[in-house]
Amino acid sequence: MTVLTLGEALGVLHTGEPIAHASHLRIGTGGSEANVAIGLARLGARVAWLGRVGDDGLGRRIVRELRAEGVDVHAVLDPAAPTGLLLKETDPAGRTEVVYHRRGSAGSRLVPDDLDLVDAAAVTHLHVTGITPALSPDAAATVGAAVERWSPVGVSYDVNHRSRLWDAEVAATVHRTIAERVDVVFAGLDEALLLVPDADGPEDAARRIAALGPREVVVKLGEQGALALVDGVVSTVEAVPVRVVDTVGAGDAFVAGYLAERVRGLPVAARLRTAARAGALACTHPGDWEGLPFRRDLDRPIDGEPVAR
Structure with missing residues (x-):
């Protein structure tokens, strides 16, 4: 069984201090759909990623790293646009700030014809x-065409709202339109309330989103864990306490954990357990995807002796 993720992958420049005073930047890669693909591959799923990157060093790095992680890559190397860039810096209070440079990026030039790079069957x-x-x-x-093409086999949608990219009112309409056409919706509570603003709490939000069409709605609640509504039945999971280094990528790890168990046919409780643990492990590493767990990591203690001998 092959899971296909579709979207933009980015170059990542990261420093543990304000960029205004930094002398060194660490180079990495990121992007939600690419992160989920790596998370799925590490948990044993067959997974492919489709997207556009620039015909540049960052683009080639993205392709190489995804393939090295076991992802089947279907990439257009676009010579007419650069690979998008994400800057991560840490302010004096220890908060991570993320700034994007993606206007006109190769990833934004994705077109429906690119879907033909993948064997639909x-x-x-x-x-x-x-x-x-x-x-x-x-x-x-392209997202709309992909949802239509693969709706017979199943589609999941992580709202993953980015307020810096578009107006909330416009975004809410698009989110609801896609939610009506998919099987699984993932959302943080604030994202869920963007779709159903009159909801009273996580469970009510999940039920109202489910009324739009999806059979499964998963609301990510951060330190309060998560809630899943599947075929009308509510399941919950508590968060796994960890020493947080960086939360970027934790939501993608959660989604990867849930989907990895879903494609294996495991029950909802098992999906949520793996999702919560994967999300927690991702928070212990400063990279966007480098801290995503392999299956062997899921049962290991997260806190404790830092050196295994």
Whole structure:
């Protein structure tokens, strides 16, 4: 069974101090759909990623790192646009600030014809996010075409709202339209309330989103864990306490954990347990995806002796 993720991958420049005073930057890669693909691969799923990157060093790095992590890559190396860039810096209070440089990026030039790079019959589940439709009209059309093409086999959608990319009112309409057409919706509570603003709490929000069409709604609640509504039945999981280094990528790890167990046919409680643990482990590492767990990591103590001998 092959899960296909579709969207923009980015170069990442990261420093543990304010960029205004930093002398060194660490180079990495990121992007929600690419992170989820790596998370799925590390948990044993067959997974492919489709997207556009620039025909530049960052683009080639993204392709290489995804392939090295066991992801089947279907990438267009676009010579007419650069790979998007994400800057991460830490302020004096220890907070991480993220700034994007992605206007006109190769990832924003995704078009529906790019879907033909993938053998449609090989895909057994599609995962997309609300980031891609915000990048450009063509990217939005590509997500819509992908949802239509693979809706017979199953589609999941992580709202993943980015307020810096588009107006909330416009975004809410797009999020609801996609939610009506998919099987699984993932959302933080604030994102869920963007879709159903009159909801009273996580469970009510999940039920109202489910009324739009999806069979499964998963609300990510951070330190309060998560709630899943599947076929009308509510399940919950507590968060796994960890020493947080960086929360960037934790939501993608959670989604990867849930989907990895879902494609294995495991029950909802098992999906949520793996999702919560994967999300927690991702918080213990400063990289966007480097801290995502392998399956062997799921049962290991997260806190404790830092050296294994």
